[in-house]
Amino acid sequence: MTKTTKDSCENLTLHLPRLTAADRERLFSHKPFTIWLTGLSGAGKSTLAFSMEKLLVDSGKPAFVLDGDNVRHGLCKGLGFSPEDRSENIRRIAEVARMMNEAGVIVLVACISPCRLQREQAKLTIGEENFIEVYLNTPLSVCESLDPKGLYRKARAGLIPEFTGISAVYEEPVAPSLVIDTSQKSISECLQEVMGKAESWWLKNSDRHR
Ligand SMILES: Nc1ncnc2c1ncn2[C@@H]1O[C@H](COP(=O)(O)OP(=O)(O)OP(=O)(O)O)[C@@H](O)[C@H]1O
Ligand SMILES: [Mg+2]
Numbered sequence: 001m002t003k004t005t006k007d008s009c010e011n012l013t014l015h016l017p018r019l020t021a022a023d024r025e026r027l028f029s030h031k032p033f034t035i036w037l038t039g040l041s042g043a044g045k046s047t048l049a050f051s052m053e054k055l056l057v058d059s060g061k062p063a064f065v066l067d068g069d070n071v072r073h074g075l076c077k078g079l080g081f082s083p084e085d086r087s088e089n090i091r092r093i094a095e096v097a098r099m100m101n102e103a104g105v106i107v108l109v110a111c112i113s114p115c116r117l118q119r120e121q122a123k124l125t126i127g128e129e130n131f132i133e134v135y136l137n138t139p140l141s142v143c144e145s146l147d148p149k150g151l152y153r154k155a156r157a158g159l160i161p162e163f164t165g166i167s168a169v170y171e172e173p174v175a176p177s178l179v180i181d182t183s184q185k186s187i188s189e190c191l192q193e194v195m196g197k198a199e200s201w202w203l204k205n206s207d208r209h210r
Contacts, residue, residue: 024104034097034107034126039136040165042143044182045110051191068111081162094122114164116171135176140165142183
């Protein structure tokens with residue numbers, strides 16, 4: 001992994017953009033934000049994020065999923081699951097989310113993101129006011145019984161080291177915007193709840209840049 005040091009920025013000049021986020025909000029007539037879905041593997045993060053993306057895009061709003069599995073095929077290729085690599089993984093996702101928000105796109109992050117500190121750092125990168133943390137607190141027993149990718153079975157057999165919930169810790173969010181136990185509701189009910197959060201965020205922030 002390339003290490004970023006203070007010196008690596010020494011000869012770089014930060015260019016100030018001519019357009020601000022507020023200009024783009026006016027242009028596109030909507031305000032972007034990031035919904036950060038966190039929770040155990042199998043809790044339903046990808047399912048909800050991709051359903052919400054479809055719903056938003058169908059209603060004319062630009063939205064994009066940054067999925068934990070997908071980014072590891074490109075943006076985060078080569079990163080493993082050590083604490084350092086997980087941290088770098090979240091840092092990259094948060095930087096991309098910030099840029100996409102600035103470009104006017106609603107971002108839906110679906111990533112286990114088990115460490116509280118890393119999620120807090122992501123919130124700072126993206127901007128507290130644009131960051132909606134959604135915690136899927138579906139019990140481990142349910143996620144493990146669903147095991148949509150067969151990962152729990154492999155982890156229990158010792159084939160996957162540092163697997164969240166089994167051999168690596170998941171730190172619950174302290175004050176998430178929304179908590180959903182996906183085992184208690186249908187996918188469409190969960191989707192409605194997350195969309196409800198987005199709607200109230202828009203209402204609350206509708207005058208922010210006017
Ligand atoms: N109410 C619900 N909301 C979301 N998913 C649900 C719900 N009920 C059942 N499921 C099922 O749970 C599974 C969740 O898998 P999904 O891949 O979305 O989890 P994930 O949190 O993205 O896991 P990973 O961290 O491994 O990527 C899917 O098979 C989905 O159909
Ligand atoms: Mg997923």
